[in-house]
Amino acid sequence: MAIDYSPKAMIQKNRLGMRKAFGAWLEEMAEDHDDLMVIAADVASSAGLNGFAKKFPDKFLDIGISEQNMTGIAAGLAKEGYNVFIVSFAPFVTMRNYEALRTLIGYMHLNVKAVALASGFSLGAQGNTHYCLEDISLIRTIPGMLLLSPADCLEEGKCLEYLLDYRGPAFLRLTGIDGSPAVYRKEFSFSPDRLQCLREGEDIVLLGTGAILSEGMRLARVLKKDNLSCAVYDIATLKPLQLEQLKEQFQSAKLIVAVEEHFCIGGLGDILASNLATFSHHAPLLKFGIPDKFPKAGDYDYMKEQCGLTASQMHSKIISVLQKA
Numbered sequence: 001m002a003i004d005y006s007p008k009a010m011i012q013k014n015r016l017g018m019r020k021a022f023g024a025w026l027e028e029m030a031e032d033h034d035d036l037m038v039i040a041a042d043v044a045s046s047a048g049l050n051g052f053a054k055k056f057p058d059k060f061l062d063i064g065i066s067e068q069n070m071t072g073i074a075a076g077l078a079k080e081g082y083n084v085f086i087v088s089f090a091p092f093v094t095m096r097n098y099e100a101l102r103t104l105i106g107y108m109h110l111n112v113k114a115v116a117l118a119s120g121f122s123l124g125a126q127g128n129t130h131y132c133l134e135d136i137s138l139i140r141t142i143p144g145m146l147l148l149s150p151a152d153c154l155e156e157g158k159c160l161e162y163l164l165d166y167r168g169p170a171f172l173r174l175t176g177i178d179g180s181p182a183v184y185r186k187e188f189s190f191s192p193d194r195l196q197c198l199r200e201g202e203d204i205v206l207l208g209t210g211a212i213l214s215e216g217m218r219l220a221r222v223l224k225k226d227n228l229s230c231a232v233y234d235i236a237t238l239k240p241l242q243l244e245q246l247k248e249q250f251q252s253a254k255l256i257v258a259v260e261e262h263f264c265i266g267g268l269g270d271i272l273a274s275n276l277a278t279f280s281h282h283a284p285l286l287k288f289g290i291p292d293k294f295p296k297a298g299d300y301d302y303m304k305e306q307c308g309l310t311a312s313q314m315h316s317k318i319i320s321v322l323q324k325a
Contacts, residue, residue, distance in 0.1 A: 015179055017180055018175065019117045025160050038061070040061070041062075041063060071086060072100065086114050088117065089130065089132075090131075090173070105142075106142035106144060112169055119132045120212065133290050135173060136266065145169045147239035148172050149236060154188075183198065196236065198213075199230065204255045208235065210261055213234060256272070258286070258287045260288070264290060286317070
């Protein structure tokens with residue numbers, strides 16, 4: 001069955017946001033996957049899965065607010081040959097459920113994909129119990145677990161297409177809110193082994209992950225006014241991360257910039273730092289993320305501004321760093 005990646009379809013999906021578009025994507029894709037089973041922890045409506053559940057009742061279970069039980073059921077179904085997706089809000093499918101993910105799915109290397117709804121600042125108004133800024137650091141420590149973080153709804157669809165054919169444990173991190181800006185304007189070929197270049201540039205190499213990448217694209221446009229060319233790369237695959245294609249750019253650039261909706265400790269910036277340490281020479285690394293403190297609750301735009309993640313705030317910091325170099 002052909003998947004609709006037309007501009008009209010993408011406008012509709014981006015209005016929903018990645019969280020609600022998740023179920024809409026699966027509803028399009030499920031017919032060709034007889035082994036698919038989706039298990040939700042009382043989040044069917046939030047994940048846009050009501051239509052999927054009605055259309056494919058034999059491929060859906062809602063087991064209530066019991067994430068560890070959900071993961072145990074998923075492990076059993078995976079052992080029986082099912083391709084299982086487990087779905088809950090990001091802090092609950094990761095932190096509340098970490099031991100089950102590690103032991104039942106990672107350690108056993110089972111074919112289960114954990115979907116983290118509303119990661120980053122998506123539920124910022126509900127406070128630190130509901131937004132998740134730690135999931136990258138937790139999941140990347142589970143051996144053999146693929147970690148994907150799409151930038152917008154089009155890339156979310158591409159990631160889901162890939163995961164439906166992938167065999168093994170994986171984690172899908174969904175960020176942003178309803179109506180988050182699109183990063184991709186046309187269909188592209190997704191591969192976890194290749195970084196997508198969204199913008200060419202020589203002075204600065206910006207690497208971002210998740211919906212916040214749209215702010216990175218704005219930043220690149222602002223920097224152009226200062227005669228600074230900024231390359232922008234989408235880090236949709238956080239583990240395994242392939243950086244070899246950027247080795248020469250890292251050496252010739254004035255600055256490398258990481259942008260993420262995650263604590264700076266343990267997130268994309270730290271992953272880049274550990275990889276850059278293997279290169280003999282590279283430009284300095286500047287990390288934009290959440291500092292080492294719990295942010296105050298607020299809406300999405302307030303959360304970005306509070307943590308210095310707006311394009312204008314990042315621009316000011318970059319100019320200051322370059323002037324001191």
